Amino acid sequence: xAVVSQHPSWVICKSGTSVKIExxxxxxxxxxxxxYRQFPKQSLMLMATSNEGSKATYEQGVEKDKFLINHxxxxxxxxxxTSAHPEDSSFYICSAARDKNTEAFFGxxxxxxxx
Amino acid sequence: KNQVEQSPQxxxxxxxxxxxxxxxxxxxxxxxxxxYKQDTGRGPVSLTIMTFSENxxxxxxxxxxxxxxxxxSSLHITASQLSDSASYIxxxxxxxxxxxxxxxxxxxxxxx
Numbered sequence: 001x002a003v004v005s006q007h008p009s010w011v012i013c014k015s016g017t018s019v020k021i022e023x024x025x026x027x028x029x030x031x032x033x034x035x036y037r038q039f040p041k042q043s044l045m046l047m048a049t050s051n052e053g054s055k056a057t058y059e060q061g062v063e064k065d066k067f068l069i070n071h072x073x074x075x076x077x078x079x080x081x082t083s084a085h086p087e088d089s090s091f092y093i094c095s096a097a098r099d100k101n102t103e104a105f106f107g108x109x110x111x112x113x114x115x
Numbered sequence: 116k117n118q119v120e121q122s123p124q125x126x127x128x129x130x131x132x133x134x135x136x137x138x139x140x141x142x143x144x145x146x147x148x149x150x151y152k153q154d155t156g157r158g159p160v161s162l163t164i165m166t167f168s169e170n171x172x173x174x175x176x177x178x179x180x181x182x183x184x185x186x187x188s189s190l191h192i193t194a195s196q197l198s199d200s201a202s203y204i205x206x207x208x209x210x211x212x213x214x215x216x217x218x219x220x221x222x223x224x225x226x227x
Binding site: 104107 | 149151156158161220
């Protein structure tokens with residue numbers, strides 16, 4: 001149990017376009033989902049925390065208008081990178097937890113390349 | 116400031132050998148410590164999770180230790196296999212476990 005799936009696994013897009021990444025908890029309901037960004041040989045950096053049915057909480061320095069997060073159901077959260085630029089190229093990882101006090105399980109990540 | 120420091124940054128060992136990875140942390144108040152394995156281009160996969168009262172926990176060839184007094188943890192890999200090549204990340208949780216503090220990871224390469 002506790003499977004978290006991300007889609008797509010990788011995506012290449014042109015500068016200026018928007019890209020949506022999905023995070024799904026396949027066998028449990030996740031009231032809380034987390035979105036991370038990871039640069040090569042760096043640790044995961046938390047971007048934002050989303051709770052089902054409410055607005056996401058963004059970490060300092062993360063632009064909420066650029067990284068749109070929606071957590072409309074207990075099994076799905078989406079991250080939309082708007083007006084993507086080459087510097088947005090990175091590895092994006094989500095994790096999902098039943099609630100804020102339980103262990104969160106990670107998705108397999110999405111490699112975004114903006115050209 | 117909550118910090119998690121891992122060493123070494125990278126490690127190369129021969130297949131079949133053992134190795135030990137280190138994690139020192141300053142996270143307080145401590146809730147739990149987790150070791151993850153992250154293959155290149157993949158999300159982290161949990162290996163072990165330990166609370167304050169646990170000194171050691173094993174998962175197959177992986178054995179994690181925790182010294183809450185010195186705020187140190189280690190991950191010992193026995194009889195390494197080529198598939199063990201990955202980044203190993205130490206993650207320490209504060210308070211109720213909601214906030215995660217990530218180490219930068221140790222990159223392990225197991226060679227034939």
